[in-house]
Amino acid sequence: MRLSRYFAPTLKEAPADAEVVSHKLLVRAGMIRRLTSGVYSYLPMGWRSLNKIAGIVRREMDRAGALELLLPTVQPADLWQESGRWEHYGKELLRFRDRNDRECCLGPTHEEVITDIVRREIKSYRQLPVNMYQIQTKFRDEIRPRFGLMRGREFIMKDAYSFDRDDAGAEKSYRAMFEAYKQVFIRLGLRFKPVEADSGSIGGSFSHEFMVLAQTGEDVIASCTDCDYAANVERAVVRGRGAKDATVPPAFSTAPTPGKHTVEEVAAFLGVPADGIVKTILLDVDGQPVAALVRGDRELNPVKVKNLMNANSAAFAAPEQVTAWTGAPVGFAGPVGLKVSRIIADSELELREGWVTGANAADAHYINVSLIRDAAITEYADIRMIAEGDPCPACGGRMEFPRGIEVGHVFKLGTKYSSAMRAVYLDENGKEQLIVMGCYGIGVSRILAACIEQNHDENGIMFPPPVAPFHVSLLNLDPRADEASARAQEIHDLLESSGLEVLLDDRDERPGVKFKDADLMGLPMQLIVGGKGLARGIVEAKDRRTGEKAELPVDGFAAAFAAWKDMVFAGWGLPAGGI
């Protein structure tokens, strides 16, 4: 492809509305343009990369035995009412009415539609298992779209759904998808990690997220340095440790703490360490007031409370709610005499007594509180966030906390949708059984962003070869010189015939412009054809990732290039002779 006839409008400056690197570079490299908040057009370069990603995903899905189909984006409300999500999904579901005033929505995900198809067409155990997937545009009316392709409202997703006769079958399907996902990310040339995760609003019991590792990632991973354990911090189990100290404190008493409502302020004012204070956090769990207690130096994990109570949502209470429930302004809540539906204490609080807690009155705390003696704790459970210094819950080893970007998620759905929508089959005995489901998503457009977050430098993108829109940037520095142009064309044709995709920069521009654009666009291999090199019988080659340059002889170019290309691929951890 000749760049002079291509459409890749590059920008010297980053657009003002872009915050993260991937967004800035995607726009600057002429790959995407924003249409409106969270909605992007994919320009030719961007679309090529997306197709590369989709191609790899498709290939691995097919290999794993999944069948590709395409479901509608516009969906009728009644299906969603049947599953119960019309009410529960919230504002993210973009709803509208058609000309006949029928309620519709734009599909944010497709469990309902696929389950509807399967329930109609699948009647017998002989037809199971089956796994179907699509690669399609989704729309989620995000509260706050941001970061370019990282969190758009309209985005491209691969979603697969498996249907099995029983749990054992579903487990097999899940494993197969898990393995296929690993293959996808390996083949994309990305550094990633599968982690245990919470299942969120999709439902189901169990899930794994696939994280692309990048310092700029939004998610924090709790990962063991000694074993395979890795989990989203929201999910990571905290294993109890430390010995019990049964010393019973004297009767608790009130200490005035005027205007001291944070743990730090109270600790400093009373001269006690933060880990001697109990933080009482009020949550609104499905409308119920719940108090959650953690040590002053710890952080509450509301997701654990939500799961513990089997609730739909657990949100921090609003200041008015706190005042209504505790009788005190925010900052003075405590478990003693507290009238809420449940008081849940973190397991760690069971190890010791003699705490400082809020007194449920303005400007006052209690000291020497025994939770056993003085408070009505409903239960002790693991409800705090894992932290630096906590041991690995699996092996007791050391944990680290790298950041990542969620690009894939595999769920076991169980019978959540099949029971709500009555998707059943007849077993060998002619007995009706619920189909057991799983669902599996990959954020195709998010991968493009994540890939750039992981692979870039100050000059631009550094595309892994499998994701790059083209493989080679071939710069003709002297497009007006016959020799350079002839050589460049020869090389272009040679490489194209070997299956590589070459972007030939034949524009009548100064060399500096071409170098800058090539680095910006980030194709993994750069070949530089110019008068200077040709006079010495060489073509210069540059590995975009390492910046290392090599000189390839014009005579015997094909062989020299092949060897050099294998080196570049090896640097990406990709097999020689690839593509």
Place this chain on the structure above:
RNA sequence: CGGGAUGUGGCUCAGUCUGGUAGAGCACUGCGUUCGGGACGCAGGGGUCGGAGGUUCAAAUCCUCUCAUCCCGACCA
């Protein structure tokens, strides 16, 4: 939905406080010089100053409303 900020040629921004006939750089068009890391000269084209209403002799600038976008918190691929 709360909190903060910004809307001025295609892009990045100045001008707004202190009202007085719209600017710069990049990009674009033409000509010339230049040509291995985002060249230079000359000549050009292009802007209802987000929108509506108001104050004023006069509004990008002041007031009111409105729309849009971005950033910080609760969701998710």
